Amino acid sequence: MRGSTAGITDGLRGTSKAHYAVLTVLDMILSALFISPLVVTYWRGTWCIMDYYVYPDRPDYSSYVSLGIGLSVLLFFTLLQGPITENLHPDKHRLTYYLLSRLYTAIFGFSCVNSWRGAWIFLDVFTGDSPDTVLATTLTSALLLGCLRSLRNISAPPFAIVTDRREGYFEVPTMFRISGSRDTWLYILDCFFSVFIIGTLVVFVWRGVWCLLDIYLFPDREDLSAWGSLAMGYILVFSTFATQPLVKSLVIRVSGFWRLLTVDIYLIFSFCGTVNVWRGVWNLLNLYFLPDRKVMSYWVTHVACFLLLVFINSSNSILVRGVYIDAEEDGAQCVDFPCYYLRLFFQARRRKKLLRQLKKRQIANLVGKKSETDVFPVPVVQDGIEKTPIQVVDPSQAV
Template identity: 30%
Template sequence: MVSTVIEHIVDALFVVFIFSPLVVCYWNSTWNLIGLYLLPSNKIASGWISVAISIVLMVASFFTQDVLNKYVKKEKYVSFYLVSRLFTYVMSFSQVSNWRGIWELLNLYIGITIPGSLTILGIGTVGLIALRSYRNVLTPPGAWVLDVDTDNHFTIIHLFGTKKGSVLYVIDVLFGVVVVSTLVVLVWRGQWMVLQLSISPNNDLWRGIIVFSVGNVLVVTLIVTQFPARKLAGHLHTTHPLLQIVFEDACVLLVCFSAVCYWHGLWALLDVMVIGYDPNLTQWLLHALGFGGLMLLRVCRSLQFMGYNFDGEYPEGIGLVQTPSYCNTILASLCRREALSDAIRLTASTRTVYVEVESQHKQIPVS
């Protein structure tokens, strides 16, 4: 019991102080790098091209996943590692490109005002709830995917579960990529801009400190309460499925708001930190730090575009998980590898002894 509590505390510390900052570093730097290199003098064209690139990559992921899952196997460790990490990198880039393009176009066409932001937030929230897809707004620190034990590393989930190879499947994919993804960005941008315009300090440093502190308090609170929430969601799944959806959507709303606060504050602090330095160098360093750090810690799939899920579809309230079972999963993975290594060494030594005995036996002269 004590060891389990300690592991949960360690997981929470990793989430708040290591994992999540690395995620924000990757997003912030990738967002800024796209702005630096993709038609910086024409923001409208840059925004539309950014969206177009992301749609092409995200749609392509649905039609290439079966081939990748079939031919890129974990047994071939080197090729699997290289291809899977490249796939994760491309999908992560497509996600950032999609959000940046939609976000920048909204800034240009609608402007940055509280009424406009609230309208955008309302459209996004109502649209996702109506489609029973509100939980797709979850991002780190509210949702994590580990890189270990990934039998279907390349699998991207389409929304309506239509049969592959049909026209309906193509419509399903396009609907998720174009409509659901856009509604998710509307929810995030609405909350983000309301925060930015309503916090009184105009100083980016103080705004970042205040919002980041609020985000940390909310994230820690939700981490502590996640397990009772999951139990209640699991109970409602069997007794009152509709109430489970309502309850999970309320929880996801709080989780999303805590994540927006966390990201907004840390994003502002990162922007302040790099002022006065060469933007190309600093952004590439942050980019490498973010993706490389998450890859070494084996949580880089948390950056990846993973597809779409329905609200309330998990029987045990898995959609409400705040922290990855990092210690348990990684330690279990290492133990399995050590056990496998021991088995290989034991087999090899046994085989060696057998060969030696067989060799000695052959050397015995037959009378």
């Protein structure tokens, strides 16, 4: 779900500011109204399948199974991200890479849902759902995340979508960014802390806000509660996007504690919109999508949404993967939500066009059709993102 914007924004800007602005707005709309509902629907289907098949009459046992499946697989993929990246490369065998990478996403996504479901039900069973208890666990978890500068990990679609680009496909950032090739035991502890501690605290915050909405938002009218969440969620989501330029100008002017506080407040505001959208879509599916054939409803939403997300190259949006640090990016990028879809598509096309033009000029220069003083911008690509072009004088030297 989450993602970092470091090094992305500048690389996506083309020659036309108006063109970039239009693509930005379209990306926001696409993320909020299309990709996010697909992600929520997938999660709902997967979660409810486990509810139906795994100890439906024993929520405590069911939570243990989900925790065991979820946390063990997440830890496994986090620990082995380096070897997986080295051995599963698209340049070696493209079809094998495509099939195995999507299988990786399917397993990872199923495990993410189970880790959340297990922690969520565990808290339901052992702490109850009284307002005071829910509020206490939620505030405590949010405070701990804030102290660890990890509050941004509560973000999810529509404020964070991830396309299935080859670059960084298997990367899982850990809390302390320790390299597994240098400090093996510290790396294991880092992975363990990232998966078990940070991940669980994020679930507790989500569960708390969701439960409070269940308690106070039309508790006797499930339909009104769902529609109310959806309406309130989208109002907050689009309000967050609309106020982004103002918040960016503010975080540039402040530093230190005040910058971090501003970023965290903005993240909490966006989170309120996110959790309401998720709850609204989720509960409306329970009410209106095949309500008399629940098992079919669960399987259809699980399978169809995953396949559709794969088809549109956004299946990684279903994952809760890695730990990101609050306000770690420079300037205003710390409040720039990673909702890149159309911008990445057009940026890739522009990069290919520039490379084709460069190749033509280089060939023409070799046969003496161009002057040796031709100057042409060469796009620099790092981690799959086009950086600010540099100038190469005498293209014959670049061949």
